[in-house]
Amino acid sequence: MTIYGSGGTGTQAGRRLHPGVLALVIASGLIVAAAVGYLVLRSPAAPVPQAAASPSVRPTTASAAPAPTAPDGLATGSWQVSPADDKSTFLAVKGEFATLTDVESPPVTVVKGLADEDCFTFRDEDGKYLRHFDYRLRFAAKEDSDLFRQDATFCAEDDQPAGSFRVRSKNYPDYFLHRRGADLYIDKPSGDSFEADSTFTLQPLA
DSSP: OOOOSOOTHHHHHHHSOOHHHHHHHHHHHHHHHHHHHHHHHHSOOOOOOOOOOOOOOOOOOOOOOOOOOOOSSOOSEEEEEEETTOTTOEEEEETTEEEEESSOOOOEEEEEOSSOTTSEEEEOTTSOEEEEETTEEEEEOOOSSHHHHHHTOEEEOSSOOTTOBOEEESSSTTOEEEEETTEEEEEOOOSTTHHHHTOEEEEOOO
16 A cells, blocks of 8 residues: 655654744744833832921020110119119118118119109008108108108109209108118208219119
8 A cells, every 4th residue: 555645754854943933933032021121121110209398497596685774864663772873772661761771672663753743752562652751751651641642752853964863852842852871851952962962863673
């Protein structure tokens, strides 16, 4: 019997890929791999979140409080009252009398005059008022009488050097608040030192 067709070893060799086809397949795979790598490299990276900028904090500096200053003359407020030529001495209370001491004393409050608002009245920390009685100055509890208001009111001279004052008694206008040593009176002007001994100054509280 005659059999037609090829077979045997010739048939196995015919099933192998042609070398040109194999090279084409390998080249195509390389091209695909290169394209995938290129696309991966060109993909944008995920954005990195940025931390919110913290607001700048400026250090605060406490403003310095203005230094207290003495008035040009006599003025309302709380002050140390001293002779103009001896600022280390202060108006104070000794018993019931007004006196001068070299120990810093509680301040005296100057208010508008009880008998005349254009004038002045002095009050200590206990609420007592400086008044004259028998010409001597003392601190006394307030009385509801015209005499008390007049005795406790003193009117400032207008022509005094800046930073100093002299005062007259409201109801004895010829009499000035005047120091005799450490004691205080209302006196009529007399002698060369009278003006200096009747001139005072206000000092601000420390």
